[in-house]
Amino acid sequence: MTGQRGIRRSTALAVALSLGLSGSLVTGPAVAEGAGPSPVRWGDCPEDVVAGAAPTVLECATVTVPVDYAVSDSAEIDLMISRLASTKPDKRRGTLMLNPGGPGGSGLTQPAFLVSQGIPTSVLDSYDLIGMDTRGIGRSAPVGCGFTPEGPYFANIPPYAVDDAAVTAQAEVAREAAEQCAREDDEGVLRYLTTANTARDLDRIRAALGEERTSFLGYSYGTALGAAYASMFPERSDRIVLDSNIGDTHLDQDGMRRYALGTEQTFPDFARWAAARHESYGLGRTSAEVRRTYLALAARLDEAPVAGIDGALLRQLTFAYLFKELRYPQLAQQFQALRSGDAPAVRTARTPEATADTPAGPDNSLAVFLAVTCNDVEWPEKIGAYRSSVAEDRERYPLFGAATANITPCAFWPYAPAEPPVPVDDDGPRNILLVQNLRDVPTPHIGGKMLRQKFTDRSRLLSVDDSGHGSYVLSxxxxxxxxxxxxxxxGEMPAKDTLCPAK
Structure with a gap:
């Protein structure tokens, strides 16, 4: 539910905010030249943020933004932001806004997380790192649909569909999930959770911070948000780094289906790892044998689940644990346990992409993922179209294709997109560095190539011979x-697209 979560009415917004939204995408300046936000007043962070950031100490503040940029008397919400300030005034360049992905991931502690991962001191000296809960997330007017872990809708990637009947059954789950979101949206906020509005929020935050321009570092879905900001406000973007690109300014059905391509391209790394440890896990002496073990185990669990784990959940688990090599031992352990008929040690299909948790709980992250994804672009509505996609991808990408092509609540979403998706604008400064691992589960390498083609000379592509989700600082x-x-x-951009060799 969205009631009593910081939403209020305002009559003071400038009329200029409504310009340009009658059936077309509003431009950056038309939004930002209205009544600006009040300057930021930094203070202590909430206790959960303090605990999550420890031992790094962050400051927190709120920035007020309109729910609907298209109307002059829109309701308003407060967005919570955090800061790890540069302590070197002589070296400070400005602000580096951060986004962890999702959509639906809480980013208030992200500055501290990057510190824990070893982000270089030279970056910390050059920028104030700005984390945030974007609209609808965590402490920024959180929304929800009332989803529970026990309910039929528990992850934003649909279950693997073994046949047409499974697609039809999932359609009913998806329909109910969409209707449930509509019932819980008592403040009418869900329809305004879009990438375009979040990009406008970024510009409001920039103005509140007193900066003429802002730099941006976004991972995964954060690349869509960063691409949208750089397109809507090109002259207000400074240095933009987009890591693990989904290929556009929004996630659509094709983008979701690419999760299966990423799984196919990444699984061989795990298979080689497991084959080298056959004496310990017994999954196969070669990569091909490990793959056959996985496919046979999934098929067996389709027929006879073990301890509540069926083939669909095994495939979700595999997708989740392919995100990082550090998870490979746990994945091998799950395979080993399930083959012997034992209950696995871990029973979760949650991933940073599928169900990124927030301080408001998994329902919050699930709802935001749905709202942003369904609001950004039209999705197919006919169940038959999904049956065809599932059948095609089951053959093309046998590891996971019949899951990522399956039907989602977007097919039944109650709100039509208020505006077209943000078009990538290649007319602007050459300030966009695209970073992309060659093998990445939810964002395969093709996503970086796609965005490179769209931004043309504004961008350079840094490909990395590595496996996993996230490269800069993380790999x-x-x-x-x-x-x-x-x-x-x-500010030194590679002169041409570059391939980083394996470490």
Missing amino acids: GNPCALNTTTRYLVT
Whole structure:
């Protein structure tokens, strides 16, 4: 439910905010030239943020934004932001806004997380790192649909559909999920959770911070948000780093289906890892044998689940644990336990992409993912279209294709998109560095290539011979770390698209 969560009415917004929204995408300046937000007043962070950031100490503040930028008397919400300020005034360049992805991921502690991962001091000296809960998330007027872990809708990636009947059955789950969101939306806020509005919020935050321009570092869905901001406000964007790109300014059905491509491209890394440890896990002496073990186990669990784990949940688990090599031992352990008929040690299908948790709980992250994804772009409505997609991807991407092509609540979403998706604007400064692992589960390498083609000469693509989701600071690849840090600190962009060799 959205009631009593910081939503209020305002009659003071400038009429200029409504310009340009009658059936077309509003431009950056038309939004930002209205009555600006009040300057930020920094103070202590909420206790859960303090605990999550420890030992790093952050400051927190709120910035007020309209729910609907298209009307002059829109309701308003407060967005909570955090700051890890530079302590070197002589080296400080400005602000570096952060987004962890999702959509639906809480980002208030992200500055501290990057510190814990070893982000270079030169970056910390150059920027105030700005984390945030974007609209609808966590402490920024959180929304929800009333989803529970026990309910039929528990993850934003649908279950693997073994046949047409499974697609039809999932359609009823998806329909009820969409209707449940509509019933719980008592403040009428869900329809305004869009990438375009969040990009406008970023510009409001920039103005409140007193900055003429802002830099941005976004991961996964954060690349869509960063691409939208750089397109809507090109002259207000400074140095933009987009890591693990989904390929556009929004996630659509094709983008979701690419999760299956990423799984196919990443699974061989796990298979080689497991084959080298066959004496311990017994999953196969070669990569091909490990793959056959997985497919046979999934098929067996389709027929006879073990301890409540069926083939669909095994496939969700596998997708989740392919995100990082650090999870490979746990994944091998699950395979080993299930093959022997034992209950696995971990029973979760949650991933940073599918159900990123927030301080408001998993329902909050699920609801935001749905709202933003369904509001940004039209999705197919006919169940038959999903049956065809599932059948095609079951053959094309046998590991996970019949899940990511399956039907979602977007097919039954009660709100039509208020505006077209943000078009990528290649007319602007050359200030966009795209960072992309060659093998990445939810954001395969093609996403970086797609955005490179759309931004043309505004961008450069830094490909990284690595496996996993997230590269800069997160992968340990020295070339990716050095190249990206050099760009953020000095502004030196690679002269051409570059491949970083394996570490």
